[in-house]
Amino acid sequence: MIGTRLTDMFGLSAPVVLAPMGAVSGGLLAAAVSNAGGLGMVGGGYGDAPWLERELALVRNSTRKCWGVGLITWAADDAIVEQVLAARPDAVMLSFGDPRRFGRLVNAAGCRLICQVQDREGAQLALEAGADLIVAQGTEAGGHGGERATLPLVPAIVDLVAPIPVIAAGGIVDGRGLAAALMLGAHGALMGTRFYATPQALAPAAAKRRLMVAQAEATVRTRVFDQVRGYSWPTRHTGRALRNDFVARWHGRERELQQALEPQRSAYQAAAANGDCDKTVVWAGEGVDLITDVEDAGALVARIAREAEQFLMFGSHLVRRDRAG
Ligand SMILES: Cc1cc2nc3c(=O)[nH]c(=O)nc-3n(C[C@H](O)[C@H](O)[C@H](O)COP(=O)(O)O)c2cc1C
Numbered sequence: 001m002i003g004t005r006l007t008d009m010f011g012l013s014a015p016v017v018l019a020p021m022g023a024v025s026g027g028l029l030a031a032a033v034s035n036a037g038g039l040g041m042v043g044g045g046y047g048d049a050p051w052l053e054r055e056l057a058l059v060r061n062s063t064r065k066c067w068g069v070g071l072i073t074w075a076a077d078d079a080i081v082e083q084v085l086a087a088r089p090d091a092v093m094l095s096f097g098d099p100r101r102f103g104r105l106v107n108a109a110g111c112r113l114i115c116q117v118q119d120r121e122g123a124q125l126a127l128e129a130g131a132d133l134i135v136a137q138g139t140e141a142g143g144h145g146g147e148r149a150t151l152p153l154v155p156a157i158v159d160l161v162a163p164i165p166v167i168a169a170g171g172i173v174d175g176r177g178l179a180a181a182l183m184l185g186a187h188g189a190l191m192g193t194r195f196y197a198t199p200q201a202l203a204p205a206a207a208k209r210r211l212m213v214a215q216a217e218a219t220v221r222t223r224v225f226d227q228v229r230g231y232s233w234p235t236r237h238t239g240r241a242l243r244n245d246f247v248a249r250w251h252g253r254e255r256e257l258q259q260a261l262e263p264q265r266s267a268y269q270a271a272a273a274n275g276d277c278d279k280t281v282v283w284a285g286e287g288v289d290l291i292t293d294v295e296d297a298g299a300l301v302a303r304i305a306r307e308a309e310q311f312l313m314f315g316s317h318l319v320r321r322d323r324a325g
Pocket residue numbers: 019020021022023024043044045046070071072094095116137140141142143144169170171172190191192193194196283284285286287
């Protein structure tokens with residue numbers, strides 16, 4: 001078993017955190033991850049109160065282990081944070097925006113505060129917010145994020161925020177990635193794209209099938225899906241998604257999309273209702289290369305932890321003590 005400050009903090013048997021993917025990481029997926037020894041996080045996204053009420057009840061009723069909830073900081077308000085805290089999660093994760101607005105509220109509820117950051121400036125705000133854990137998210141990540149790559153970002157944030165423990169995110173989908181993250185000084189890995197391709201994820205089967213066959217070259221960071229859906233994301237954050245017909249038509253032509261917004265929005269909503277992955281977003285990170293199946297979330301946690309353990313043990317065999325030859 002791998003033990004880190006993350007596993008100690010939540011009594012985990014694997015240093016694996018489910019990313020709170022908005023509307024995808026529902027209560028059953030979060031519970032499956034927690035029951036398997038990881039930390040399950042419900043994806044509260046933009047703060048849909050009825051959705052949260054249903055999914056928080058599900059996670060509460062489906063696990064006795066620690067679990068958490070994630071919210072998009074710039075879209076959140078006190079009311080939604082209070083609703084989440086009333087469900088008594090063990091952790092609240094805030095991403096994208098200034099977490100200082102809600103830090104005190106979360107801490108006062110006796111709940112651990114996790115902040116996901118994309119750069120050093122974000123890490124500084126997370127410290128000021130009173131974060132118990134900081135997720136360093138590289139640009140390889142699926143969904144929204146920033147510009148810095150995981151490999152140099154993680155150790156830079158580890159050094160900057162010490163002694164606060166860091167979790168690595170962005171492009172990690174297997175035991176090799178987890179072992180590498182631990183070697184960079186992280187105390188665990190947070191994964192989204194890999195858990196998207198599980199039966200428990202709340203996503204159309206067609207989207208999961210696309211993840212199984214997609215290559216990382218087919219992903220792109222873009223704003224066009226936020227634009228058509230009408231979300232006012234801060235300009236520093238784009239979202240990594242699979243290229244599809246919608247991307248081919250509008251990425252790089254955002255001004256034209258703005259002019260055609262009304263009809264395009266109606267068409268987008270209709271396509272979304274039909275689960276049409278050519279015309280609507282499938283968020284995915286660069287780790288898609290390594291995803292070839294839809295795997296049970298609990299089995300995934302156990303497999304990734306087992307693989308990482310083997311890689312860490314193998315790593316020590318690379319060290320040669322005699323210098324001869
Ligand atoms: C489908 C999907 C939805 C996501 N939604 C959110 C979200 O609502 N809030 C959030 O903080 N991060 C979200 N993320 C980003 C994750 O928190 C995380 O940083 C990312 O998944 C890590 O990279 P990976 O996808 O390569 O594992 C999302 C990611 C994906 C793939």
